[in-house]
Amino acid sequence: MGRSPCCEKAHTNKGAWTKEEDQRLIAYIKAHGEGCWRSLPKAAGLLRCGKSCRLRWINYLRPDLKRGNFTEEEDDLIIKLHGLLGNKWSLIAGRLPGRTDNEIKNYWNTHIKRKLLGRGIDPQTHRPLAAFTAAVPSFLPMSDLAAVVPDTAATSDTSHSDGSSSAAGSLDLNLELSISLPYYSAAESPTLAICLCHHLGFQGSEACGCQTQQQRHALRFHTS
DNA sequence: AAGCTACGCAACCGCTGGTCG
DNA sequence: GCGACCAGCGGTTGCGTAGCT
Structure with missing residues (x-):
């Protein structure tokens, strides 16, 4: 067949x-x-x-596309989101109004990768390259991650499928525990919906899509 | 001016997950 | 539950062009 x-x-x-x-x-x-x-x-x-x-x-x-160069703010947001989400370009694009996953993917591969390597940071792991480890601080140290990724106990609807809750300090696992379904508005839940940009320090900025509730792939943390 | 190389972007390819009968 | 179909995603490729020799 x-x-x-x-x-x-x-x-x-x-x-x-x-x-x-x-x-x-x-x-x-x-x-x-x-x-x-x-x-x-x-x-x-x-x-x-x-x-x-x-x-x-x-x-x-698409008429709502934003053509032209990426701003420094967008650069930073892409880097931070990539650190959290990895190569999930569509999710990253969902946080950058007017940008497409393809555009961000290309921009990452042509500009940001090089920029990070120039800073001595591994673009995949967001950790210092071996040669730089001693001299350059990590782009996103665990202390910062703790601020960005909320306590897993505080996430209400995203418990791990196998029930495990260990591996504190594991970025991948924490990320998984922190993602909730899109379109989950505060009005539908007793929990408070907080835009990911809020955690990353971009709330209210141009790069932040908080205002557009219909934003596809909107990632939200929920705290009680 | 011509040839070569590196770069950036648009488009394609193959795979995955969701939906429906 | 299963298979077919479809939309969407991420990786890769190929082409146009700017920069260099």
Whole structure:
């Protein structure tokens, strides 16, 4: 049997999008909205795969995209979020209004990685490289992590699936324990919803998406 | 001016998880 | 419960271009 391909590759364009294709896609989504990417190309008269249309729209054509250079504030937020979330680009993008996961991923690989390496910090672990360990303090020391990652006992709805609660000091585990479901508003819960940016010191800033409750992938800590 | 190299970004590919019949 | 389908994600690739020799 096997799974059918996502599109008929023999009859689809590949490579860079033309202005005309962009216009068709924009016009169609303006008229019909996002949805069913698989059938969109045919409906819109595009010789493209649905995945390609989705990517083009999300990464380039969406009207709410913020084009241009990243600010220092955005840089810092990306670094801190990456330290907490790892390569979860879509989650990171969810905290940066107007930025896409692809854009952040590219920016990370081309700019921030180098910036961190220049500071003697391992971009993957966010810990000092061996050669710098003695001279340079860690970017995010455990004392800071303690402030950023709340006490696991205080998280109400994110207990570990296997019931374990040890490994204090393990960034990965603490992170897992600290993530709750998106769209979990304070009004729906007796607990107080606190934006992740609050913990990172970006509350009220441009980079903080606190105000937009519908922000996709909004990460929130809940404290009683 | 021409050729080469490194870099940045857009797009593609393959996989995963969620949903539905 | 199972398989098929689909959207979405992260890693990778390829192309255009700026900078250098």
